[in-house]
Amino acid sequence: MAKPVAKSFQATLERDGTPLKWVIVRIPFDAAKIWGKRGQIRVKGDINGFAFGTSLFPTGDGRHVLLVNKKMQRGGKAVLGSVARFRLEPDTEERVVTVPAELERLLAEDRAFRRWFDQLNHSMRYWIGKWIADVKSAEARERRAEQMAERLLSTMEAERDLPPILRVAFARDARAEEGWSKMSPTQRRSHLLGIFYYREPAARARRVAKVVQEAHKFAERGRGRTREL
Secondary structure, three states: OOOOOOEEEEEEOEEOOOOOOOEEEEOOOOHHHHHOOOOOEEEEEEEOOEEEEEEEEEOOOOOEEEEOOHHHHHHOOOOOOOEEEEEEEEOOOOOOOOOOHHHHHHHOOOHHHHHHHHOOOHHHHHHHHHHHHOOOOHHHHHHHHHHHHHHHHHHHHHHHOOOHHHHHHHHHOHHHHHHHHHOOHHHHHHHHHHHHHOOOHHHHHHHHHHHHHHHHHHHHHHHHHHHHO
């Protein structure tokens, strides 16, 4: 199999325009067409020579954005508003999922929770394990495992019965509820996990606003296809 083509470009670091105020760059080419992948695309590359591995996220209009986190900004010596050099290519290497022992112990306590966790996609389980293992001390890993287990359990329960904060948002916005129903189970799961990542009510409210914004895109996309027919 031919190696996927790498793409180099320059782009300006900017805010994403949502209440979360993420720093992003807009991908100046059609990643789905060039790399033959749709939706979220795993990539590796560098920013100003600093290597990283991450994912491109679809914008809903056929394009993608790259989230430039603080580690990438520091490593690439790039700041909001600056122009940085990027090189990207698809990350096709198989990632081995290692569940930290601290989380394994918690999963073993609930058979239904264990089955649900094992059904998560490869990328999500990889990210969860990496987040817990990224700290050095046993106490910190234990604390992170407990925090993650709480978020995962909340997500599992929310898949059966939407949390009040989302029910209220959808009651106020029927178009958002329509778009939510058009998302894939994995997309909804990612959004739920994103909501429960935050403990403060204000932060959760901002994350729900992001969900509503994304749901609008899915609702509009479905209506666009209907109009074409």
